[in-house]
Structure formats: structure tokens, C-alpha cells
Amino acid sequence: MYTQTDVIKDTTADGPEGELVINMGPQHPATHGVLHLVITLDGETIKKIEPHLGYIHRSIEKMTESLTYRQFTYVTSRMDYLSAHINNLACAMTVEKAMQIEVPERAKVIRVLMNELTRIASHELWIGAMAMDLGAFTPFFYAFRERELITDIMEETCGARLTMNYMVPGGVMYDIHPSFQQKVKEFVTQFKHKVTEYEDLVTNNVIFQSRTKGVGFLSKEDAISYGCSGPVARASGVSCDIRKLYPYEVYDKVQFDEVLDTAGDSFARYMVRVREMNQSIRIIEQLIDSIPEGEFQAKTKAVLKPPKGEFYTRVETARGELGVYLVSEGGTTPYRIKYRSPGFSNLSALDHMARGSKIGDLMATMGTLDLVIPDIDR
């Protein structure tokens, strides 16, 4: 292992003339994230990008080995904090799969509704942050206005705005708030009306288009070989939506399209996310009026003890495919948990995508990857 100063010293001593190594990040933990990229430049052209990870590593996988099956779901909210619900769902589903718990129909519908609201909230935040990376400050506030409605709904039903811990093995923690359905309907109406504002502000903006079109190209073959998933891979034409390919909960009963694009550049990734929000709205509209009556949580034992064996679940988070691999020894705590996080694989393609482009384009490439650093480091 070498320190930051060593990196600079080594490459400037040995590298050819005109090459420059700069450190991008790590920034303050309160800002975008603590990603540290060591970029080798030839003039303004990027020759190599080396991400340095581990600044926000909390050893979540090791931590879960000492937590019981009821406790370990809450930690995963801290991985990909923007899709906390979906992470919790993946963990809850793994335990349910292992223990063969039948989840009530009502809980399943509530889970899908919450998942789609989370997905919209995550994409909203991403649009704001991405536009801000490219120098547009106003869309950030517009995106957060709609996101605020979702966090209010979450706060009312789940009791928290970001780290909800609402999905528990066997169902959901509480029943939905009496005003949940009405609030969601209000949100859907407002979202449909306001989403056109993004088109005026961001999508149709000439500066935004010229900064993203053709930038950070990723071909279909490369997207597959780097293991990309989620909107990053779908913008390159890889059909990889887990909701469609391996439906879980009630995704097989609702109508929605898998959003695909073939351009593979930053603008395609942007468009995929915007269209995905509309698909999420479509799913919500289908389910919001038909939440079945019944229990919101299955009857489970106080202490969960899955049988000995290995279990794997995959879900589609806002960023891509999240896999939870659980090894159980039959005790009250997991023997081993491995998370396959979407952010890590998507980041691995960054070097390939940005090589040969100008350093100014790196912001667009990195922004459209939608990296959440705690998800990469865990």
C-alpha cells in the first residue's frame, strides 16, 4: 500500500514528459461522497483513472455476522442510502426465502409501492446533483421540491425520511398511514405536471445536451463484461431489469416497460433515468387504489433461525442489481453475508469510459454513473 504523496512522486518521476497526475477528491464526507480518483493526464486528455476506495468503509458485511436476522436489515440502509427501502427489502426477502415465510399480499403491494417511491426519490436527487455537477444550480431545487413530497410520505408512514427500516422479515413494520393513499395520489398528479419543467430546464438545454451527448460512451459488450447493471447498462442496450427478468413481490402482476436505450452515452443514461421515473409512476398508479386488505406482517417467531444452507436474492435498486448472499449455519446470526452492490461494478467501468476524453467530460461521465460511495465501500 502506498500513500497519496507516493503516487504523485512515482508517476512524475517515471512517467513520460507532459504527464500529470492529479488527485480528484476525497472530498468532505458531507458533500457528494468520498471518492478519490487518481487521474493521469496528458494535457487535458485523460490517460488513466484509478479509483482509491475505502474512505467510508464500515465493514458492514462483517458487522452483520454479529447481528441477528431481525437486526441486520437496518444496517443496509446505510449502504445505498438513497434506496434504503430496496436494500432492506433484499435482506428481508433473503430471510423469508431461507425460512419459507409467506408474506401477506398487502405487505407485498406496500413494499412495491415504497420501492417505486424510493426509486423516484433517488432519481430526483440524482437529476439535481447531476445538473449541479454540470454547472446548473436551479434544477437541484426543482428536483428536491418533488423529492420532499416523497420524504414526507415516508416520514408519515415509516417514521423516518432516509433510513426507514420499514421492511422487516415477514412483511412491513407498521401498516400504512391512513392518509398514505391520498398523499401518494397528490404526489403523482403534481409529479406529472412538474416533470415537464425538467425538460425545459435540463433536457432541452443546448449546453446540457452538448456536454452529455457522445460523452462517456459504453458499448453493450463492455457493459456486460464490466458487470454493469441498472440504468447504466440499460442505456447501452443491455436488458437487465431484475423486476422484469426475475419478478419478485408483485412486479409480475403490474404493467410496465423496461426502459432501454442503445446510444450508450451520458445523455442516454440521463434519458433512461427520466423515463424510468415515468414507469415508476405507472406502477404506483396501478397499485395505489388496489391495496388488498389483510395483515401487513406475517406471524413469525421471536427469534429467527434459518436452516443451514446458502441463499441468494437479487433485487433492482435505483442503481442496479443488488444481490444478497447469505450463508446460514442454523444459528441466530448469519455465518456470512456478501452484498453484490451495483455501484462497485458501475464504477469499474469508469476508467474505460473516460479514457481518451477531456477532463471536463469526466464530470458528465461520473455524474451519469450515479455513484453512491457508501454503496461502493460498504
Place this chain on the structure above:
Amino acid sequence: MFLKEYIKDVVGGVTSLLKGMRKTGYYFFHPKEIITEQYPDNRATLKLAERFRGEVVMAHDANNEHACTGCTACELACPNGTIKIITKFDMTPEGKKKKAIDTFIYHLELCTMCNLCVEACPTGAISMAQNFEHSVYDRNKLTKKLNKPGSKVREGVE
């Protein structure tokens, strides 16, 4: 040819910019549609959701009695070691020893508000409160004793 494209680019850029400016200008002249909350100034009218999880509290009634039996279910359910329960043995009128709660120690600085302790409590003794302004100058103040001095278990709660 080059000049024509250049002018086209400039005109297109300015048009798209003005389109965006029209949107922002609309909100400039319609301040009622702005949804920002003036947080520290609106403390008196601030209304949080009833399920909002701010901190763990133990409800006491008028007789200074609570419903906590000291069963340590919450302590076992907590993933962070936030709760520590010190138990004692009370003498019942029949002269038998009975386990009871002495002190309910709650470390607010370790708490992640995951609600697992409230879910685990068999008697409904603890609940989540809406207070979210927890900052203090001394971190020792974050370690709290939830049962009030002199309080005891309500009759009939097992």
C-alpha cells in the same frame, strides 16, 4: 457555411436558455408556490409526523408509574447496544423475590432510531418521541435514565 452554423448555435443556445429562465422567472413572480420552510423561525408551528422517530421515551402516568418490567427484550433487540437495563429484586408482600427494573439506561449517542426496541417490548412501555433537536455541549448528557426517580411498575403489568 461555418458562420451560418455558428449563428444557429448561438441562437439555439440563447433560446433554450431563455426557455429555462422563463421557468425560473415564473417562480420569482409567484412566491406563493415556493414551499421552503423557514425552519428555526417556525418552531412554534412545526408539525412532525406522529410516527416520526426522534428518541426513545418511557411514558409515566400521574402516579409516577410505568409499564416496564425489566424483561430486557429491548436490550436484546437493539443492534447497537444503546439500551442497558439494570435489574433489582423487589420483595413481594408474600415475601417472595421478584425481578424488577432498577435503571433503564439509554445511550442516545448510539441510537439509530430503528424502532426494533419498541417492536420488541411486550408491555408497550417504551415509545418513540418526536423530539429531534438533540445537540448538547457535553456528550455525557446524551446518556439518559428513562425511568424517573422513585417510579415503579404499574400494578397488573407482567
